[in-house]
Amino acid sequence: MNPTEQSAAVEDQEAPVQPLNAAKPESDVAIGSLFVDKVKAEKSAVEKEPEAFRQAVANILERRSFYNPSFDIYGGVAGLLDYGPSGRLVELNVLSLWRKYFVNEEDMLEVGCSALTPEIVFNASGHVKKFTDLMVKDEITGAFHRADHLIKGYCERRKKDVSISAEKAAEFDNLLAAVEDLSAEELGAKIKEYGITAPHTNNPLSHPPRPFNLMFQTSIGPTGSALGYLRPETAQGIFVNFKNYYNDNGRKLPFAVAQVGRVFRNEISPRQGPIRAREFLLAEIEHFVDPENKSHPKFPDVESLELLMFPREEQEMSGQSAKKLCLGEAVANGTVNSETLGYFIGRVYLFLVCLGIDKERLRFRQHKAKEMAHYAADCWDAEIDCSYGWIECVGIADRSAYDLLAHSKKSGVALEAEAKLAEPIEVEKLIFTPAKKELGLAFKGDQKNVVEALKALNEQEAMKMKATLESKGEVEFEVCTLGKNVTIKKDMVSISKEKKLVFERVFTPSVVEPSFGIGRIIYCMYEHCFSTRLSKAGDQQLNVFRFSPLVAPIKCTVFPLVQNQQFEEATKVISKQLKSDGIKHKIDITGTSIGKKYARADELGVPFAITVDSQTSVTIRDRDSRDQVRVSLKEVASVVTSMAEGKKTWQEVCGRLNV
Amino acid sequence: MNPTEQSAAVEDQEAPVQPLNAAKPESDVAIGSLFVDKVKAEKSAVEKEPEAFRQAVANILERRSFYNPSFDIYGGVAGLLDYGPSGRLVELNVLSLWRKYFVNEEDMLEVGCSALTPEIVFNASGHVKKFTDLMVKDEITGAFHRADHLIKGYCERRKKDVSISAEKAAEFDNLLAAVEDLSAEELGAKIKEYGITAPHTNNPLSHPPRPFNLMFQTSIGPTGSALGYLRPETAQGIFVNFKNYYNDNGRKLPFAVAQVGRVFRNEISPRQGPIRAREFLLAEIEHFVDPENKSHPKFPDVESLELLMFPREEQEMSGQSAKKLCLGEAVANGTVNSETLGYFIGRVYLFLVCLGIDKERLRFRQHKAKEMAHYAADCWDAEIDCSYGWIECVGIADRSAYDLLAHSKKSGVALEAEAKLAEPIEVEKLIFTPAKKELGLAFKGDQKNVVEALKALNEQEAMKMKATLESKGEVEFEVCTLGKNVTIKKDMVSISKEKKLVFERVFTPSVVEPSFGIGRIIYCMYEHCFSTRLSKAGDQQLNVFRFSPLVAPIKCTVFPLVQNQQFEEATKVISKQLKSDGIKHKIDITGTSIGKKYARADELGVPFAITVDSQTSVTIRDRDSRDQVRVSLKEVASVVTSMAEGKKTWQEVCGRLNV
Structure with missing residues (x-):
């Protein structure tokens, strides 16, 4: 390629190339803020048409294999x-x-x-009873729908009707804010009041809404008797x-x-x-x-x-x-x-x-x-x-x-958990002593479960048991882990209270849970x-995905400006170094123009593009500013790596810092 | 701490400290190989008692939270x-x-x-029919067992009996090698022949073994009718x-x-x-x-x-x-x-x-x-x-x-997939043209599935359909994705053969599958x-887990030699640097001896330990050789990081390389 061709091709890269370590021209700042304004204007435009915006994003996400x-x-x-x-x-x-x-x-x-x-785990946690949504059935097709979603959809549609009164609009707003807290009866009453029917079919809906457990059920083991759930x-x-x-x-x-x-x-x-x-x-x-x-x-x-x-x-x-x-x-x-x-x-x-x-x-x-x-x-x-x-x-x-x-x-x-007390305190403490021999004879293999269940009694329960044992000589006692009741006799346990110096406080910890979808x-x-x-x-x-370099799926594309052996060799050197640094990159050797290659990379959110246009130095182009810098072949991989890992910003690389 | 105390404490660290960058003493090589020999000797000892060895490993794995x-x-x-x-x-x-x-x-x-x-996915792949194991039932308790496992266990136990003949031993060996390939009938026959009974209970077993599908079943969606499996x-x-x-x-x-x-x-x-x-x-x-x-x-x-x-x-x-x-x-x-x-x-x-x-x-x-x-x-x-x-x-x-x-x-x-042919070739090609209007009228929403199924016909099937359409005017046709047969009439499709120049070969790719448990x-x-x-x-x-630094759960422990403010500050500096490098480490400030701390870290497979015994330099100890080097506080984190990431070995750090 002769010099004229090369400069034309570089021109195709959309922005003038500036050398690395040069001072950034002042005009860039203006261009930068202009660009941000344009993005904001576009954003508010798409906010006016959320569905069209969503569809545009979804199309790209599917097409580009997200x-x-x-x-x-x-x-x-x-x-x-x-x-x-x-x-x-x-x-x-x-x-x-x-x-x-x-x-x-x-x-x-x-x-x-x-x-x-x-x-048993989800019985204990309450999920078997309470991890439910309320649903109604299309009486004719048998399709199920979430009752709250139907009411939400209805309110949102009706709100768009300009002819409704301000009171009606406020009613829908209040309902939208409260719908997730309504009981089955309240939801059912609203569905009746508004005459809501099944989506698509307009068929009547079952009444009242019924709870449906959202856990997937399966059975564990070959007998089919051990019920299990997916968490x-x-x-x-x-x-x-x-x-x-x-x-x-x-x-x-x-x-x-x-x-x-x-x-x-x-x-x-x-x-x-x-x-x-x-x-x-x-x-x-x-x-x-x-x-x-x-x-x-x-x-x-x-x-x-x-x-x-x-x-x-x-x-x-x-x-x-x-x-x-x-x-x-x-x-x-x-x-x-x-x-x-x-x-x-x-x-x-x-x-x-x-x-x-x-x-x-x-x-x-x-x-x-x-x-x-x-x-x-x-x-x-x-x-x-x-x-x-x-x-x-x-x-x-x-x-x-x-x-x-x-x-x-x-x-x-x-x-x-336990925590050391600043000062020891005297407390009346429950002393619970199982009689191993008697328990062993009575319960054999179940002994361990029985003892654990007894030890888990709180003070009140234990004192009640003591009273019953003293009056009747025995007591029925439920052992959850065995799934049955057993009979505890007086000679099997000794329960008493003693005064003791306590150095530790024993308590059940609280849990703060951040849970990320x-x-x-x-x-x-x-x-x-x-x-x-x-x-x-x-x-x-x-289309441009402005992903942070840390999040972007591909950190960098590498294009040889034209297909020749020298540029291909240089491309290989860069790629090998990026791979050894663990930086995900793509080499694009298709015959399309540099402009199209940039567009393709921008749509995938690739933050940096390296154009191999000489054997000794290359240009890096930044997705967001579309600015370019020239870097030596030797240092290009480490420059891109430092930006991809969030250790340097484009602004730092451009002009100001020695890399 | 006075110098005498310090040197005594460092002595407790089991090996003499050598300065970083010093030449490695020759004797180390000998110590190294001696050590390896001892490990080998131990290994063969544990191989003689695999169950005791396994139990020892399992105990540590549970105790140390693997x-x-x-x-x-x-x-x-x-x-x-x-x-x-x-x-x-x-x-x-x-x-x-x-x-x-x-x-x-x-x-x-x-x-x-x-x-x-x-x-439908596992119907297609064959898993619904074939992803099974053969099982037998304890006729009294109802417990299930894998038929091949019972036979394996029987053969292994019997082989240990020194009184059996060489022929019998060979029979067991052959059976062990082939047991996974036996049919239900063959397995059942062997169980009968050897009189194998249920483990633990010695109860009789059901006959013959029956296939049990190993996939967990569930249903997807609220109707309960959409059968699904966990992959x-x-x-x-x-x-x-x-x-x-x-x-x-x-x-x-x-x-x-x-x-x-x-x-x-x-x-x-x-x-x-x-x-x-x-x-x-x-x-x-x-x-x-x-x-x-x-x-x-x-x-x-x-x-x-x-x-x-x-x-x-x-x-x-x-x-x-x-x-x-x-x-x-x-x-x-x-x-x-x-x-x-x-x-x-x-x-x-x-x-x-x-x-x-x-x-x-x-x-x-x-x-x-x-x-x-x-x-x-x-x-x-x-x-x-x-x-x-x-x-x-x-x-x-x-x-x-x-x-x-x-x-x-x-x-x-x-x-x-397709591949370009070196030379284009002339082929007789099936031309299949669906009549959109007629298909649309006949199948409405199902049209897409019908057309896709028709297009998937191979040449032989298509020519057979053509013949039937010509003789009878219509043909029954199974559409798997609809789960039913439809009637295709003559006016709905045109099927013919034409000679065409073909530039590409179209084929189904082969799959090579490495699958890692x-x-x-x-x-x-x-x-x-x-x-x-x-x-x-x-x-x-x-106990020592000799994990590679890349695999070890914790890369490094940090011990202040004694608890004082200077050593704690130095510990914080090291920890902060390791954290910013993403190196998992533990700080051990418990009151136990350095020897015990090393033992605890060795059991967890921690490859390196840093002892903070001064404000300016520290020692790093290698788990496997138990050698130590002295490193400045400033460079210790980067030295450990380079070893933890597999970029440098202990041998390279010790003595030979400038780090």
Whole structure:
């Protein structure tokens, strides 16, 4: 290629090339802010047409292999998605960032528990009884629908009708805000009142709505008799192993256990792509803490953050929305119930913003009293605004001691922690002594279960048993782990009270649980990172995913400007170095123009492109500014690696720093 | 602390401290080899008592939180294990090394597909009919047992009886080698012949053995009518998406798709801890290749490897065992059926050895003709010798075009690739033209499925249909995706043959599948890395896991030699730097002696320990050699990081290199 050809080809790269280490021209700043303005203008335009925007994003996500419906060649299954090569890389990158922000930063213990779970565990946790949605049936086709979704859809459609009165509109608004808290009867009454029928068919609906358990059921083992479920959350695996993890942490509180894993929920009518799926990835943290001391040593690191918060009182007043609050103040004035909860709110905020979530479209909404589980002390959802509205992406709940107590009671195994008292105190203590010989003779192989169940009695229960044994000589006693009652006789146990000096306080820890819906977070990030811009010639709208280099599935593309042996050799050298640094990249040797290659890479969110246009130096082009710098062949891989790993920014590389 | 105290304390660290960058004393080499000899001697001792050895390893693995039985507080569930903090870190490290060795090195596409799978997929793949084990029932208790396991156990027990004849012993040997290939009738006959009864109870067993499907069943959606299974392997998710991935790869062969994910198998009688679990992690690669060209460009990289191989002919001769073969020769003489299969055998070997698997206890065993699936072209298992015997840890199979053809046929969607012909050829080609209007009128919403099914007809089937249409005017036609027959009339399709110049060959790719049982590999690695050695005082046997730094859950411990503010500050500086490098480490400030701290770290397989014994420099101690070097506070973190990431060895750091 002669010099004229080369410069024409480089011209095709859309922006003038500046040498590395040169001062950045002042005009660039202006161009940069101009560009940002244009993006904002576009964003508000797509916000006016959320469905068209969503469809545009979804098309690219499918076409560029972020995800696709599972089992598509068989017609697909609602609620199941497969992550393609781009989507899986994003997921792995997000998880790696999550580990950095939470597991490593807080020295958490990460574990991996079974998804298959025996029934007894979810009986104890309450999921068998309560993990349900209310559904109604199309009386003719037999199709099922979620009652609250039907009412929501109805209200949203009716609200668009300009002819309705202001009162009616307010009624729909109030119902929309409260629909998730309504009982089966209340939902049924609303469906009747509004004359809501089945979607698509307009057939009548069954009445009243009935609860449907969202857990997938299966049986474990060949007999078919051992009922099991697929976990709908990862947390229970952590709670039942509490004793092990507490020991691993040197029997000290607070400490946190983290788990990333697939969970399964048999949604009645899955929809909204990755937002409501039947199988998805959760990343959960169970932070165990002394209920008498929920302070957090690192809270000062986040207390000055100002973020959009929506406390429950504000939600109950109409016309209110989330407001910027200072996290430190929100904890100090009791809006957030503890430093620990506040600390996690702050860390979740920083994590999401680092991923590329727009902080103006991220709010922390407190659960209303009715919405919160009866045992919860406080609960805040990180909600992200996207084309589907505000979506719950992270739940941050203070679950008190509920879960550990529930499993302790059901299993008969104490799940407790201890803390040294400042001063020893004298207490009346229950002394429970099993008579091994008598128990052994009576219960043989069941002895261990019986003794554990007896030991799990609280003081009141034990004293009641003592009274019955003294009056009647024996007592019926339920052993949950055996699934039956046994008869305890007077000679089998001795129960008494003694005064004792106690040096430790024994208690059930509270749990603060941040639970991350990874698929939802990633989907919202896709929407927030998506933008369009005009091609250089001004004749085409080009798609750009403005992924952070840390999250982008491919960090860099490498194009030999023309196909010749020297450029191919140089391309190989760069690629080999990038591979050894673990940097995902693509080599594009198709015959299309550089402009088209850039467009293709921009659409995939590739932050950097290397054009090999000489044997000794190459140009790097930045996706967002479309600026270029020239770098020597020797240093190009390390420059790209440092930006891909978030150690340097483009601005730092461009002009100011020696790399 | 005064200098005398300090030197006494450092003395407690078991080995003299040598300065960094000093030449390594010659005596070290001798000490090193002496040590290895001792380990070998110990190893052969434990091999004599595999059960005692296994129990010793298992105790440490549970105590140090590598894994524990799931739902232990409820009595556990056979076949389910939870990975604790140490085990999960090892798993993540192994996966990261796996990605480096396979996904990144070969530019594979990594994907993540659903575990929940509708029935039709496993009908197509053959799993609903054939993914079974043969089981017998204890006629009195109703407990189920695998028929082949009972016979295996019987033969193994009887073989230990020294009074049996040589013929009888040979009979048991032959049966052990063939038991997995026996039919239900043959297994039943052997059980009767030997009078085998149920384990533990000695009750009679049901006859003949019956097949039991190992897939967990569930139903998807609220109606209960959509039968689904949990995937027993990840591969099918990849096959059904073949078209997408082929497009992602620019419609070029060969290419590989990788997937790491949990799979579920409802084992009849799970046992052997992590070896036969009901839920476990598979890492699978589906390498798609032109069946007419299974050469591999990188085969020369592995062809000179010599590894233990056990071809099927050798297995059929009695008294043979695996022999060292050169991989290049094994491919050249047809023992291994293709370069691609050979390449993966070589890469699997390198990966496993890098993990810490003893190469003398790793063999590649070819499947015998009867053992191999009917469609497979060749299959080799990487088997690792452990206390349970030789365990299949990686299966490397050439599955031919079986899977893609099966899904193509069932779904009516062509799963094919094309390759440019060197010269265009003239062929008689089937021309199939659907009459859209007539098909639309007749089938409405089903039209798409009908057309796809018609298009999937092969030439012979299409010509038969043409003949029937011409003679009878209509034909019954099965549309699998609709689950019913439809009537095709003459005016709905036109079928003819035309001569055409063809430039491309269209074909169904072959699949070479390396499939890694991650839990089994890790378990075998635990056994191979485990050793014991005498304490310095010679009074105690100490446990050591000799994990590679890449795999070790914790890379480094940090001990302040005594508790004072200066040492604590220095400890914080080191810890902060290690954390920012992403190096997992533990700080041990318990009051025990340095010797005990080392012992505790050795048992967890921590490769390096930093003792903070001054404010300016510290000592690093190597777990395996127990040697120490002194390093400045400033550089200690980067020295440990470079070793933990496998960039430098202890030998390189010690003495020879400037770090």
